[in-house]
Amino acid sequence: MSSNQLSTSSASEPATDKRKWANPSILAGLVVIIALLPLLLSSPYILHISILIFVYIIASVSLRTITISGQFPLAHGAFMGIGAYLAGMASRWLGWQPWLTIPLAAIATAGIGMLIGFPFSRLRALYYAMGSLFFGIGVIYIIYAGGTWTGGYAGLIGIGGMFGGSRVAYYYFFLGLALVSVIALYRFEFSRIGINLKAIAQSHLVASSVGINEGWYRILAVGVGCFFVGLAGASYAHYNTVLSTSSFNFMATLWLVMYVLIGGIDSFAGPIVGTIILILISEFSRDLKVFSPYLSAGILLIVVYLMPQGLVSLPQLIKSRLFERRKEKKISHVPGN
Amino acid sequence: MFLEIKGLTKQFGGLTAVNQFDMYVNKGEIVGLIGPNGAGKTTLFNLITGVLRPTRGKVIFDGEDITGRKPHTVAARGIGRTFQLNPLFANFTVLQNVSASFHLHPRSSLLDIYFNTKTYRRNEAYILEQSLEVLKLVGLDRVKDELAKNLPHGYQKMLGIARALAVKPKLLLLDEPIAGMNPDEIDFTMIGVRKTQQQGTTIVVVEHNMQIMDLCDRVVVINFGHKIAEGLPKEVRENKEVARAYFGGEHAA
Amino acid sequence: MELAVATVTNLLILASMYILVALGFAFLFNMLGILNFAHGVIYMLGGYIGLALISALGINQWAALIISAVIIGAFGIFLERFCFRPFIGNFNRIVMICVAVIVILQTSVNIIVGTQITSLPSFAEGVLRVGLASVSYERIVTFAIGALLLGAIMWFVNRTKWGQQMQAISQDMQGAFLQGINVHRISALASFIGCALAAIAGCLIGAYLSLGPFMGDFMLVKVLILAILSGVGSISGIFIAGLVLASLDSILPLLVSGAASDAIAVGIVVVLLLIRPQGFFGHEMEM
Numbered sequence: 021m022s023s024n025q026l027s028t029s030s031a032s033e034p035a036t037d038k039r040k041w042a043n044p045s046i047l048a049g050l051v052v053i054i055a056l057l058p059l060l061l062s063s064p065y066i067l068h069i070s071i072l073i074f075v076y077i078i079a080s081v082s083l084r085t086i087t088i089s090g091q092f093p094l095a096h097g098a099f100m101g102i103g104a105y106l107a108g109m110a111s112r113w114l115g116w117q118p119w120l121t122i123p124l125a126a127i128a129t130a131g132i133g134m135l136i137g138f139p140f141s142r143l144r145a146l147y148y149a150m151g152s153l154f155f156g157i158g159v160i161y162i163i164y165a166g167g168t169w170t171g172g173y174a175g176l177i178g179i180g181g182m183f184g185g186s187r188v189a190y191y192y193f194f195l196g197l198a199l200v201s202v203i204a205l206y207r208f209e210f211s212r213i214g215i216n217l218k219a220i221a222q223s224h225l226v227a228s229s230v231g232i233n234e235g236w237y238r239i240l241a242v243g244v245g246c247f248f249v250g251l252a253g254a255s256y257a258h259y260n261t262v263l264s265t266s267s268f269n270f271m272a273t274l275w276l277v278m279y280v281l282i283g284g285i286d287s288f289a290g291p292i293v294g295t296i297i298l299i300l301i302s303e304f305s306r307d308l309k310v311f312s313p314y315l316s317a318g319i320l321l322i323v324v325y326l327m328p329q330g331l332v333s334l335p336q337l338i339k340s341r342l343f344e345r346r347k348e349k350k351i352s353h354v355p356g357n
Numbered sequence: 358m359f360l361e362i363k364g365l366t367k368q369f370g371g372l373t374a375v376n377q378f379d380m381y382v383n384k385g386e387i388v389g390l391i392g393p394n395g396a397g398k399t400t401l402f403n404l405i406t407g408v409l410r411p412t413r414g415k416v417i418f419d420g421e422d423i424t425g426r427k428p429h430t431v432a433a434r435g436i437g438r439t440f441q442l443n444p445l446f447a448n449f450t451v452l453q454n455v456s457a458s459f460h461l462h463p464r465s466s467l468l469d470i471y472f473n474t475k476t477y478r479r480n481e482a483y484i485l486e487q488s489l490e491v492l493k494l495v496g497l498d499r500v501k502d503e504l505a506k507n508l509p510h511g512y513q514k515m516l517g518i519a520r521a522l523a524v525k526p527k528l529l530l531l532d533e534p535i536a537g538m539n540p541d542e543i544d545f546t547m548i549g550v551r552k553t554q555q556q557g558t559t560i561v562v563v564e565h566n567m568q569i570m571d572l573c574d575r576v577v578v579i580n581f582g583h584k585i586a587e588g589l590p591k592e593v594r595e596n597k598e599v600a601r602a603y604f605g606g607e608h609a610a
Numbered sequence: 611m612e613l614a615v616a617t618v619t620n621l622l623i624l625a626s627m628y629i630l631v632a633l634g635f636a637f638l639f640n641m642l643g644i645l646n647f648a649h650g651v652i653y654m655l656g657g658y659i660g661l662a663l664i665s666a667l668g669i670n671q672w673a674a675l676i677i678s679a680v681i682i683g684a685f686g687i688f689l690e691r692f693c694f695r696p697f698i699g700n701f702n703r704i705v706m707i708c709v710a711v712i713v714i715l716q717t718s719v720n721i722i723v724g725t726q727i728t729s730l731p732s733f734a735e736g737v738l739r740v741g742l743a744s745v746s747y748e749r750i751v752t753f754a755i756g757a758l759l760l761g762a763i764m765w766f767v768n769r770t771k772w773g774q775q776m777q778a779i780s781q782d783m784q785g786a787f788l789q790g791i792n793v794h795r796i797s798a799l800a801s802f803i804g805c806a807l808a809a810i811a812g813c814l815i816g817a818y819l820s821l822g823p824f825m826g827d828f829m830l831v832k833v834l835i836l837a838i839l840s841g842v843g844s845i846s847g848i849f850i851a852g853l854v855l856a857s858l859d860s861i862l863p864l865l866v867s868g869a870a871s872d873a874i875a876v877g878i879v880v881v882l883l884l885i886r887p888q889g890f891f892g893h894e895m896e897m
Contacts, residue, residue: 140884151883155880158873162873212470228408229438274705274712314714317714323706324703
């Protein structure tokens with residue numbers, strides 16, 4: 021099944037599997053360290069990168085959530101843009117405050133996602149992918165055609181900020197948002213809802229024969245996924261106060277897909293790992309200036325050719341290599357040799 | 358009549374897979390549906406369970422017209438089924454395959470599921486208990502933590518049956534349940550089917566293998582999409598039409 | 611009158627260029643089930659290599675066209691052999707590779723050429739006057755090359771042994787293999803031809819319009835639309851889809867703004883996809 025054309029995450033990882041390092045105390049410790057970061061390093065640049073990481077973690081994990089149901093959306097960047105532009109426009113033209121625009125934009129994004137997903141998700145997975153691909157492209161064109169309202173080619177400016185622009189405040193806001201989103205999506209996947217989605221992905225015939233309403237669940241997955249990416253986009257709009265379509269076009273969607281695939285689509289932590297690694301690489305290779313994209317491309321190639329399960333499988337790969345070496349050593353020490 | 362099929366027809370473009378098919382099943386019966394390969398048996402099951410929409414005709418179950426209803430609705434009405442090619446949740450363990458299939462009974466609401474309420478936890482514990490029982494029933498409890506795709510063929514078919522039982526079906530449709538099984542597994546399955554009937558489940562069995570007829574109260578024979586014979590197993594076994602359908606000539610069964 | 615002539619000629623040129631590039635994409639899609647998202651940057655690279663050959667070697671644009679086609683075609687063989695063939699059937703990995711290729715090529719072009727718009731020297735000068743209308747020779751020549759190539763491809767696909775083998779593979783790869791068709795070699799050939807065509811289109815558009823850093827993205831969208839609307843396994847469908855899309859792209863901008871016409875065109879595509887997701891001319895995809 022996962023060797024098939026549109027390989028989605030579904031369930032190489034059985035529903036109740038929890039990795040060793042998903043141990044709650046380790047995670048709590050990590051969160052504490054991350055929370056203390058601004059007090060240790062007050063560089064605005066580092067805070068900015070961290071905020072971007074938080075935003076894209078929400079986006080990439082929510083992308084993967086949709087893939088659990090066997091569908092592969094190719095418009096997630098555009099949906100982030102929908103959330104961002106809706107919030108941005110409401111703020112710029114209607115003067116609405118972030119606490120209003122952000123949740124509403126997220127809900128609207130979910131609604132639009134479900135509306136588009138509905139006709140396509142009843143078809144085969146490939147058609148959903150293609151439909152979403154063209155929808156995503158169309159959204160960008162619509163934004164271009166929006167003239168002054170959307171800022172067109174030049175972009176949207178003048179969006180209201182939050183917290184008086186304090187980057188530390190933004191940091192904690194996005195940290196909290198990312199935590200809540202990740203926990204919410206985690207619960208979604210590892211509850212019976214997620215089990216049903218994974219069941220549909222593995223065999224929609226069997227799933228429907230035991231009473232699972234596949235159409236409904238697929239739409240649910242899309243709605244949840246789009247809600248959170250819309251949330252991320254809308255929050256980003258209020259942080260950046262400026263929006264341009266280059267953050268939400270097809271390449272942006274492909275990069276979100278990369279974050280998921282590089283990290284490992286079969287694991288919940290995959291997108292998180294992928295996002296962090298790729299964003300850090302692209303930022304810290306700034307010294308290489310124009311050459312930095314090569315590094316990111318290089319990582320892609322390494323993962324494709326050497327780490328099919330994504331970066332999360334790296335510890336296991338290393339362990340099995342070491343294990344093989346030890347086995348060989350043991351054999352050569354058999355007495356009588 | 359528990360299940361009534363009236364004039365059921367399915368056309369795929371120029372090909373008529375099922376043709377004006379009539380059939381009935383009484384409560385508590387085991388009815389066999391036999392016919393050569395390609396006769397339309399699986400298509401019939403697909404029509405009953407809503408995987409395919411009929412071109413014409415009606416399916417009435419327990420007094421309710423379920424013609425053309427979606428598969429998950431049909432399952433909720435109490436019809437469970439196995440599949441000929443036996444798809445499974447390949448990447449789930451045996452236990453997960455069954456526990457996932459307990460989706461309908463008991464049914465937790467979405468909110469209960471998501472917020473991990475007491476109701477949900479109680480339901481899940483009950484489902485776990487029931488899953489283990491079903492696995493014991495079909496003899497798979499020792500491999501409950503194996504991935505379904507790693508099971509040998511006969512075990513996989515058992516798993517398919519276990520999964521169908523999880524729906525707590527009032528009517529169980531078995532599509533070639535003993536195909537590919539070894540003699541021990543076949544005996545075990547036949548005993549299990551009889552036991553299930555004794556517990557009150559009505560069963561329709563599709564089989565290519567005529568051995569299954571020993572179990573059946575009645576047998577219906579289908580060929581080229583329509584009914585060619587019906588009656589007690591003994592009668593059908595001696596029916597010349599049936600022999601011709603299977604062997605293309607006059608042979609003793 | 612002028613407007614009508616200009617629109618029609620533009621439409622024909624766009625159509626022939628879209629189809630030229632989309633065919634290359636369709637070959638890989640039909641035969642191997644591969645969605646080569648990098649096909650857009652390959653097209654772009656063809657145009658830029660043409661420009662580089664002209665400025666570095668001082669040759670004329672016709673020679674540059676041919677050499678660029680060969681170079682890019684060779685790259686296509688490399689891609690098929692080392693980047694796509696190992697991962698046939700694995701959409702995830704193919705997407706990753708395509709993104710890597712896109713990033714590498716796009717970055718390289720950005721570094722070497724920068725982001726300004728340039729162009730190739732035109733393939734013909736002067737204007738033809740027929741009665742009240744006038745058409746530039748450049749348009750005529752561009753369209754002529756495109757049409758000739760398309761004709762050649764159609765002949766190749768339908769009348770030569772290799773072309774028919776390509777068709778066999780796109781209908782049933784296993785079956786073709788069992789019949790003794792060397793699937794690997796034919797795939798490599800198809801990839802060569804496809805990329806060479808894209809490179810030629812890149813040079814032609816580079817002369818007719820311009821070379822810019824976004825031309826790859828632009829063409830990728832057109833190619834995807836043509837391939838998906840046409841469906842798997844149909845080459846003639848690409849022609850029809852190409853004419854339809856080029857018509858939309860030529861006529862809509864006369865009625866609404868450029869961005870709006872793009873949006874409308876894609877909107878129509880989405881609706882068409884809903885009506886017939888497997889495309890209008892191909893056969894059902896196996897999943």
